[in-house]
Amino acid sequence: MNNMLTIAMPKGRIFEEAVELLRKAGYQLPPEFEDSRKLIIDVPEEGIRFILAKPMDVATYVEHGVADVGIAGKDVLLEEERDVYELLDLKISYCYLAVAGLPNTKMNEVAPRVATKYPNIAEAYFREQGEQVEIIKLNGSIELAPIIGLSDRIVDIVSTGRTLKENGLVEYKRIANVTSRLIVNPASYRLKDAMIDQLVNRLNDVLRGGIK
Amino acid sequence: MSRLFMFEKPLGMRDTLPELYEKKHLVRSRVAETLKLWGYQFMETPTLEYYETVGAASAIDDAQLFKLLDKEGHTLVLRPDMTSPIARVAASKLLDEDFPVRLAYSANVFRAQQREGGRPAEFEQIGVECLNEDTVSCDGEIVALLISSLKKAGLTNFQVSVGHVGFAQELFLQILGTNERATALRKFLVEKNYVGYREHVNSLQLSSIDKQRLIKLLQLRGGEEVLEGAFEIIENGKGKKAIIELEELWNVIQDYGVEEYVKFDFSIVSHMSYYSGIVFEAYAGNVGFPLGNGGRYSLIEKFGKKASATGFAIRVDMLLEALGDLSLENDTHCIFFSQERRKEAFQLGQKMHKQGKKAVLQEISGVKNLDAFTKRFAGTTFLIGGHGDE
Known part of the structure; x- marks a missing residue:
């Protein structure tokens, strides 16, 4: 070898x-x-x-x-x-990591939740923003989470933005280029x-x- | 917390069963023998130290320290390395007389693992410290001794990468001007993130020559020839001194005749903040993690005495992994006896022990599965029944 x-x-x-x-x-x-x-x-x-x-x-x-x-x-x-x-x-x-969610929504004040495949990145990002959120780890179809009310936001990779659009989600913040x-x-x-x-x-x- | 199983151990803590113990012992004694031959004297320090002293000096990430409280409320740590305790002893006792002191240790150190909890949180290090000696000959001695120890342990395919913390630090200061900016760039080297390093350099307001000097640092690895490349990107001062030290080190290592195992790598900057000069890491062919590392440090100053020192530590578990299959010969004999021939068996056992042979004495009626048990021994003698008939 x-x-x-x-x-x-x-x-x-x-x-x-x-x-x-x-x-x-x-x-x-x-x-x-x-x-x-x-x-x-x-x-x-x-x-x-x-x-x-x-x-x-x-x-x-x-x-x-x-x-x-x-x-x-x-x-x-x-x-x-x-x-x-x-x-x-x-x-x-090329793609990028972004925070997304349903349009015109705010994070839940009582229990802000973020669903993601990237718990460490999401946690670090929100900590740097001074926000304490509950991270929910999912293994795929992350877009589902805000639609059915599991979370307010998601952190996921976006390449063309089509998946977000087709599921009625909008991008709130770019975290990092990938x-x-x-x-x-x-x-x-x-x-x-x-x-x-x-x-x-x-x-x-x-x-x-x-x-x- | 879930209920513990009775056989559970804390995360990262491992048992060493007899077979592994023997292998560890074999490797440890081969290395220790070499260290002793070079005149290094073994010593021990306590497992527990104060958090404020040794804990703070150790440069191991705070989150990796195991902490507990003593009766007075002082925070204690399980020693995370051996260099800091030895520096503590050195500053308070060993360096009263002003001459070099050569020490060795083999001890378990404790570092809580944040990732993949099953990784060992307690592991054995065997190493040396040469205190109160600041010549490059001594740096060379440490590198040569590391190589000699690894060879003696039976390792063939390995390499020691040598760098100098002073070089990158000085290069960064020369070009970037402030400690703050130097530290920001250094962070990328510590994280081994060369892509981020290059991006950061390109984002800075610098002349293209200076940018090239910074980027060239990443390519400075290889044999003696890279020293010349290093000269090209540094201005006079401490940085040049670092290269001259490495040049001298190369000569020392050649005199020891071990240059085939050594390569330079100027991008090595240890996360250990107390290193002050030549630093090195040892890698073996079939293990992804470093086997050992070391270098020159100024740690003793933290304990109140000005003295330079250098040393290395080998991780025994990594070394064992690198060595692969160490088949140990089973040389234990078993003497089975029945009650009426017990004395005879004991005499035979004593005779064998005197000759330095391993022999187990086992009353035959105490063994349930005789076939399986017998297989564990190199040989057997049965002294059962009446005298004379075996």
């Missing part, structure tokens, strides 16, 4: 963009890569092993060192606060420095080219 680089990739939305970026960086990935249902894909020609993880878990794999490198959204890094190097902004999968980042385990950053530097340089070339 010492001459192989293990990369944790996020399944789903970011995956295709990440694969495209790696291809642009000159990595020869097999054509059936995207369609595979395998969780581990070896590309021996490149000396790379990919592991396909839930986006929220990528930083965890990397922190523990079972993956040397990972591609993770800034939202995940803010939420999880893992001890990893955040080396590159890959400038893909793009995907290249993250690295601290031990791998030392012991596989040559391989990681090469990856960073190749990705950097693509990123610079892409900025015009």
Whole structure:
């Protein structure tokens, strides 16, 4: 395993963009890569092993060192606060974290509630605003919460704003911009420095080219 | 709070069962042997210390300290590290005579874990402190001793990354002017957030040359050659002194012949605020977390004595993990006896013990599952029934 680089990739939305970026960086990935249902894909020609993880878990794999490198959204890094190097902004999968709710509503005075997939980010945000709120952790379909009266506000990622609109919600405040980042385990950053530097340089070339 | 199961332990506290104990003991004694050979003397300090003294000096995050109250109402802490207690003893007792003191310890330290509560909150550190000695030779000795200890423990694939807290600090001050602004930028390095660091640098009102100098800091890692790169981005003063120290360190390490294990990394800035000079971290191939770290510190001053010191600490649990499968030979023999041959069995046992062989004495009627029990031993002797027939 010492001459192989293990990369944790996020399944789903970011995956295709990440694969495209790696291809642009000159990595020869097999054509059936995207369609595979395998969780581990070896590309021996490149000396790379990919592991396909839930986006929220990528930083965890990397922190523990079972993956040397990972591609993770800034939202995940803010939420999880893992001890990893955040080396590159890959400038893909742009979206942002926002507070949203039903239009023209105020937070409930007696019991302000916020539903979110990101309890740490939400808690930190409202604490900084000097507001004490009850955080309700949900695992998906966050937009449902204000509609059916579970919470006054939600904290979630917004990419086009369509989901909010279709569910009759409006954005109240942007918290932070989110793009995907290249993250690295601290031990791998030392012991596989040559391989990681090469990856960073190749990705950097693509990123610079892409900025015009 | 939910009702505890009778077998439960507080979060993060672990039992060490015999097999693991033996492995830990083996690794600990290999490292300890090396430390002793280099003339470091072992010492112990109490498990409990005052929060106001050692607790405050330790630089471990307040939320990670285990605190309790004594009868007088003083807040106590379970020691979160060994460097601060040793600095306390050093300032009050050990440094009365003005010469270098070399100390070693192996002890459990306590740090409450906020994330994933099952992570160990009590773990063993083995390490050294060289007090009242401020030469770069001594910094080199500590790095070489760390390498030598890890090798002796059986580790092959590892690396020590060396940096200097003075360099980044001075670079930031030269360019940014104030401590406040330097601290704001330093925070990104502590968090290992290079993206945020670059964004922050680009958002500042600085000349493009200065911006490049700050960004270049992130690339200063590798062998001897990075020292030259470091010279290019720093002006005279303390920053240059830091590089000269690292250059000298490289020479010392070469003289020790361990340079293959050492690389420079100028972006290492410890979250431990008491470090004042050369700092380092050790990493092994198959463990994602650092095995150990150390560096030069000014901590003793907090306890009222001006003395520079340097040292390192190895986390025994991480080292064990890095070593992987340590198969220990089972060399314990079992002598089963029946009552009528008890004395004979005891004599045989004594004989074996005198020869330094491990032997268990077990009356045969006391064992219910004889087959399973026998399998636990390297060999067995049965002294049962009448004399002579075995």
